[in-house]
Amino acid sequence: MTAHAAPAGSLLTATDLRKTYGPTHALDGAGFAIHPGEVVAIMGPSGSGKSTLLHCLAGIVTPDSGTITYAGRDLTAMSDRERSALRRSEFGFVFQFGQLVPELTCVENVALPLRLNGAGRRQAERTALDWMRKLEVDGLKDKRPGEVSGGQGQRVAVARSLVTGPRVVFADEPTGALDSLNGERVMQLLTEAARATNAAVVLVTHETRVAAYSDREIVVRDGRSRDMEHAI
Amino acid sequence: MYSRAMSIGHTLLALLETGPRHGYDLKRAFDDKFGHDRPLAYGQVYSTMSRLLKNGLVEVEGIEPGDGPDRKRYAITDAGITDVAAWLAQPEKPEPYLQSTLYTKVVLALLTGRSAQDLLDTQRAEHLRLMRILTTRKRKGDLADQLVCDHALFHLEADLRWLELTAARLDQLAQEVRR
Numbered sequence: 101m102t103a104h105a106a107p108a109g110s111l112l113t114a115t116d117l118r119k120t121y122g123p124t125h126a127l128d129g130a131g132f133a134i135h136p137g138e139v140v141a142i143m144g145p146s147g148s149g150k151s152t153l154l155h156c157l158a159g160i161v162t163p164d165s166g167t168i169t170y171a172g173r174d175l176t177a178m179s180d181r182e183r184s185a186l187r188r189s190e191f192g193f194v195f196q197f198g199q200l201v202p203e204l205t206c207v208e209n210v211a212l213p214l215r216l217n218g219a220g221r222r223q224a225e226r227t228a229l230d231w232m233r234k235l236e237v238d239g240l241k242d243k244r245p246g247e248v249s250g251g252q253g254q255r256v257a258v259a260r261s262l263v264t265g266p267r268v269v270f271a272d273e274p275t276g277a278l279d280s281l282n283g284e285r286v287m288q289l290l291t292e293a294a295r296a297t298n299a300a301v302v303l304v305t306h307e308t309r310v311a312a313y314s315d316r317e318i319v320v321r322d323g324r325s326r327d328m329e330h331a332i
Numbered sequence: 333m334y335s336r337a338m339s340i341g342h343t344l345l346a347l348l349e350t351g352p353r354h355g356y357d358l359k360r361a362f363d364d365k366f367g368h369d370r371p372l373a374y375g376q377v378y379s380t381m382s383r384l385l386k387n388g389l390v391e392v393e394g395i396e397p398g399d400g401p402d403r404k405r406y407a408i409t410d411a412g413i414t415d416v417a418a419w420l421a422q423p424e425k426p427e428p429y430l431q432s433t434l435y436t437k438v439v440l441a442l443l444t445g446r447s448a449q450d451l452l453d454t455q456r457a458e459h460l461r462l463m464r465i466l467t468t469r470k471r472k473g474d475l476a477d478q479l480v481c482d483h484a485l486f487h488l489e490a491d492l493r494w495l496e497l498t499a500a501r502l503d504q505l506a507q508e509v510r511r
């Protein structure tokens with residue numbers, strides 16, 4: 101039930117992940133697999149280990165044991181430097197609350213990952229604005245995060261997560277702070293954009309209507325994962 | 333909606349799986365666990381048992397001397413156990429007002445020593461499968477489609493919340509039903 105043998109063609113695979121924080125078994129044999137272009141929802145009770153799983157998959161947290169393979173490379177065997185280079189070039193991130201930099205305008209925020217990868221300002225902001233148009237927030241380009249609504253800010257954050265053309269987008273409760281209508285709009289735009297670019301989306305959510313935008317669901321309980329496709 | 337007549341047969345059968353009983357005991361067990369709003373009529377127990385008997389799902393284990401319809405002691409057959417297992421494993425079609433059927437199934441899974449968690453997970457997957465279909469239809473449809481789908485989605489979401497909450501309370505429920 102917790103074993104996920106690396107399925108053929110999967111982009112990111114994890115097996116038997118364990119992670120403890122003091123006496124807490126945050127992950128206790130969790131597994132995961134995702135294909136290019138696939139949207140997988142991670143659900144489960146509060147404190148069950150969803151965010152820890154997402155952080156391990158994204159190379160932000162190192163598990164105590166277990167394997168994580170991304171595009172044939174062993175994530176746990178990489179140096180910190182290699183891992184952060186991988187995160188910047190291949191992964192995108194959206195979290196629950198405005199991870200936007202307050203001092204920068206919205207377009208500068210969206211352009212930031214490109215700038216960090218070495219792109220020039222004009223080129224970076226042109227690409228950023230294209231993404232903002234797709235997420236229907238190009239009108240906010242010169243505003244600062246403090247001047248836009250939560251839903252608008254979240255769309256800016258989604259634009260930023262997609263701007264580098266990532267192969268995997270990690271989204272932890274991306275709609276958690278939004279009302280139903282805005283939450284669904286963000287999900288619709290995120291999944292459409294991801295499908296159009298064949299990016300995979302790892303989506304942590306506690307809302308089933310948000311999870312219904314996924315192709316597949318994994319439930320995490322007590323640090324163990326269950327692939328719901330095989331529950332039926 | 334919830335077909336009470338259909339699942340009464342399965343419910344009585346599953347109660348028999350916990351041990352042979354007389355018709356009246358069976359009615360009492362049913363009323364105690366599931367009949368809060370509507371106790372079972374004895375005639376219904378009797379007619380259900382004769383149907384189950386005819387289909388080979390129960391057998392008469394003993395007949396006590398005396399009068400009255402309650403002299404027969406029923407026991408479940410192997411075919412009956414297979415039938416209960418198949419019923420519990422089959423997810424219900426996601427539709428409104430499903431809770432009473434699902435509640436009954438959860439309690440019976442606990443009483444017969446089967447995995448209630450598996451039952452809830454199977455149902456959860458079935459609900460989410462339908463929610464995905466509705467979400468896709470909503471995405472591709474016009475406003476009227478969206479509103480109709482949203483109504484169904486909110487109801488399914490409510491069911492799913494109930495499934496989650498029940499899953500979180502299974503240990504407690506198991507203790508209570510086995511009392």
Ligand SMILES: Nc1ncnc2c1ncn2[C@@H]1O[C@H](COP(=O)(O)OP(=O)(O)OP(=O)(O)O)[C@@H](O)[C@H]1O
Pocket residue numbers: 121124125126144145146147148149150151152153
């Ligand atoms: N950095 C940390 N230090 C100590 N304990 C941690 C840390 N991160 C997570 N934990 C613990 O690990 C367990 C799993 O946490 P995690 O954040 O993965 O849960 P979650 O499923 O994302 O919950 P929620 O739905 O509330 O966000 C919890 O018991 C949590 O307290």
Ligand SMILES: [Mg+2]
Pocket residue numbers: 150151152
């Ligand atoms: Mg979390």
